[in-house]
Amino acid sequence: MSTPLPVDIPIRPAFWNVPLWGEIGVYIVGILAVFLCGYGIWKNVRRWKAGAAETLEKDPSRNERLVSEVVLQKRIRETGPGRVHAVLVLGFFFLFLGTAAATLDWDIGHYVFGSQFLKGNVYLVYKLVLDTAGVAVLAAIAIGVWRRYMTPSNLPKDGRFLCAYLSLAFVVITGYLVEGLRLAVQQPLWIDYSPVGSIFASLFLRLFGAEGLESAHIWVWVIHGLAALGFIAAVPLTYYAHVYRTPVSIYVRKPAPIGRLAKIENIEEQETFGLSTISQLTWRERAMLEGCTECGRCDAVCPAVRAGTPLKPRTIIMKLRDRAAQGDADGKALTGDIVTREELFSCTTCGACARACPAQIQTPDLIVAMRRHLALESGEFPEGAAAALENTASVGNPWGLDPYERMDWAQDLDVPVAEEGKHYDVLYWVGCAASYDRRARKIARAMVKILRAADVNFAVMAEERCHAEFARRLGEEYLYQTAAAENIENFSRYQFDRILTACPHCFNTLKNEYPTFEGGAFEVIDHASFILSLIEGGKLPAALAQDATLTVYHDPCYLARINGITQAPRALLAQTCTKTVEAREKGESTFCCGAGGGQMWSDERLGKHQPNVIRIAQLRETGAKHVAVACPHCLTMLETGKSMRKDGDEIVIEDIAEIVAKALPERNA
Template sequence: MLDILMPLLLAAALVLAVVGAFRRIAMWRRGRPSPVNIMKGLTSIPKRYLVDLHHVVERDKYIAHTHVATAGGFVASMVLAIIVHGFDLASGILGWLLLLFTAIMFVGSVLVYRRRINPPARLSKGPFQRLPKSLIAFSVGMFLTTLPAVGLMPENAGSWVFALVLVVLVAWGVSELVFGMTWGGPMKHAFAGALHLGFHRRQERFGGGRSTGLKPLNLDDESSPLGVIKPEEFTWNQRLGFDACVQCGRCEAVCPAFAAGQPLNPKKLIQDMVASMTTGTDANYAGSNYPGQTGTHEVGPGGVLVAREGKALVDADTLWSCTTCRACVEECPMMIEHVDAVVDIRRHLTLEHGETPGKGADVLNNLIATDNPGGFSPNSRMNWATDLELPMLKDRDHAEVLLWLGDGVFDMRNQRTLRALIKVLRAGNVDFAVLGNDERDSGDLARRLGDEATFQSLAKRNIATLAKHSFDCIVTCDPHSFHVLKNEYGDFGGHYEVYHHSGYLNLLIDSGRVSLNKADVGTVTYHDPCYLGRYNGEYDAPRSVLKALGLEVNEMARSGYRSRCCGGGGGAPVVDVPGKQRIPDMRMEDIRETGAEIVAVGCPQCTAMLEGVVEPRPDVKDIAELVADALSDTPAPRSHADNKEPVEVVA
């Protein structure tokens, strides 16, 4: 009986899987077009799966081993089962191999089962609680079914009841694992996830690359939508990416807004996007909610994700809570791009509805009217540095370094950092110049607040200004400007060699252009700015500068690519969505745990956020300040570089 039923069962499962696959693909394709190379995409999947995806999964050893055993065991046993049972080719080694792989899969399944006994809060429950049982059913059923085929059991062993039990087990297994994959069960992550690896919207991410700049909107084409409000306005491969989510909740565990009790949970957000493509309601979601939110939510009238009035699938506050720190993206084993989705919807809210909350509207108006978020006169950009006699690039034919000052020129705290940086550059005889009043805001804040129009206007004017001058590279002490100049101006024709000041100081120290005394400041920890670390992969240079100062960094539990955001990115301080606690307070707690007396930072936003934490707390010092304080006098300073303490000028 088994040798008739088994091939039928497998064939039926495969046919159903193919039908489901076509339906699912048609669903994704309802999104906007995004050109991909089909063949190249498909052939790249195995390598990306084994290298890039596994590299992320591996951060959790338990689940990595479990996944290798279960998924590897299943794929091998399924292929072998089709040969052995489907075509009745049990001869020789094949049957034995099938036994081996089902056994491996069984071990993996038991590990999955154990994980699910008392799962951590970040894991979704619901159908995922059923999955380990389905895995066990398949592996046990297939193992026992194969025993007669290799001759370990007589052909007609047991009664018809036993045969029926086996058929039921295998049927349960294949329905979950084969066509469940394409019909929306928990195994859909395998199908959607594999295709997502091939057709990812950011192909540059794979093979050790990095792609973190936001994608530009086409503002010249009036018919092109300004951001996303309906699920069909995402590109089809973004939709595919949402569907790949396995609800492991790693994003939830690292999200600073979630931890602060703000109404954002990256996992729920992605699941809401999935719901918007399928059922239209979050009633079936079985994971943790957005903090402070209860009840079910549905797609609003006209299929909108966010309602202008009343309630829809996602609240606007959820989207405005995001600090765009990319911790979720970094942590996602399925390579989902949460931040892109957040900014896409923000773009619609700002550009179509004009509903940037909090101080957002003021800041954007200031950026439009004065080219800086504070609304200061553009002609007062250099007021802070009247005593420094900074060389202007427009008076020069060429400069080795263009020092991009950023909007920190209007902030008295950041002016101290800039002074320190200039002191070090002068000590190293660096030929630098500034744009002075011709510099504008880089557009970072406008872009993260969804105002792509203002961003593009600022970017294009800055690029035109930069095109008039000749310089070798740009150095800036603001990682946000650094990221935008380096990664986002390229789409508008601005390609530059850009250094964050920590990277440039490291070069100066390495090449011996500045020499340092040992810094005597006590114990130090280092806070990685998101836009320097996760956005640009620069983790080493700041640490190596600190090492050159003779400082040993007491690393925080969350440092490097897992660094926790200070709460200052993505316009979060501007829109200021209320939560249960403040993100910088949590970060300061991380810092306190190291016992450090000083936290070294490399970003004006981080400085402002961390210094906003009430004292007593560790001192916040920019890397440039630490270096400037430790300069030794051996290399001859330039004639006009004065060593006396500069006097603060109030603008």
């Protein structure tokens, strides 16, 4: 075939040197590849629909989530490997965009309008961008291969991933070869705008000369085309299926608040509870399981993993995903044989795995669902937790203490108790910890001092009892619903504007979970945000006494990660402490103290270490001797953690309410 004459202006040379059979063949094979890809996706969707029916709620944030997580890769870019992946995605996107633009340029521009738009400066920029994108993709692949196969890591190392790396690299490299062969023959004036292609062109001319390059170009073009189209056809069958599965998982994720567990409706009429067979998975849950990229970010942030327990969130998801694919035909029990009891009861339900997951898989929800089966059908709980559950059912608190002692924390404070017919601006929900735990009682007393200093019209509720949130997360939904019904009935007796809590677990339960029960919708505020609003509203002094001790703040999981409240506690510390420092893991990425998910009441120690000991060590790494918290359970766990250190006596741990109360001028006390 003769070489086309040089042109005066840069223009995309569509099907240069390609015979007619190649032009026709690429359309036939291309249509077939798209069909096979679509067919594979359709079969995938059918697998999801084999799950139990579930209605997708209205969620206006879904599209915003897709843009943030899929397009902008916001969550993925939080780690170094994630940023490398973002480069890969961006480079691949430009290569895909370039292919789409080339198709439109020829099939629409040339055939329909008789004029290509990829010409002149547009074409030069187009070539430069695509060459750069290819380099970015190859660099990201090389880093991925090195990290997975040549460094110590827990990443899967099976052939699926090697095939994924090599197949994409092969498509990009053969693309460069096709470009280099064409440039070697044509040698256009604008060759420098294809920097990688021009390097290959020079290499070909040095090694082989101009003879035979056109024939080589045809064969390499065919190989590249078949590889690219084969790649598209095979997407649903390979690891690259996550390019559509992960966005689907993100899209169907349950709407906020993520701290809300699904309610078992008509619980007394149910014959089975929780998740005990794979057939009970809903279509949404199946879709989310297949959205997993196996990246291991969940394991990296999980406190149970770092403590050395049997739990690994990625393994849980892989087990469920594989089980969904093969079914329950082998007779093995999902909870017990496939997912072990020890795995399930190691979880603190802190949400770190769900927060880190690029596919936003709600692993804690699945774990609680399996716990419900063990709890409500088999009566299985961690050692020690059963006693706390019995105490909560019988006397309304997990300590098993006399209900008449609940108000002992308020001795000599003359705290107002709610009366029917009176209106209160704030109903202060004290919580079991601040009512019964001797150390945590100081939080409640500090809150009363603050409320009185701000002249807040408040009261506490004499009928307050444990809301049994820990029971719900252990799987004992029946006890939780019984407690919820009792508390909601008691709330209905009084008139108040909002409920104030000083415990994140109480806050999450009353704010996010009670609204799913009839009459359970209330305005609820956490104590950090409330105290800050008093200062900003001029009800408390803006200038408080300053403590010069270096202070570090520990974010509670259920306040920071589950409910996104991170700034209010820090703003309060800025008012009261002149020197503050941040922990390595903070904010929504905080490290769990180990109390959640019923672990506070469990006597089982399944790991080599304990999360509270790990966390107190992290806090001490900052050099701070003063630790501020915003949760009575964190306070208890960190106090226990510091007692296991030689320098424990040097560490002072206080709730932010205690810190603010101490900083108040005595005249306002």
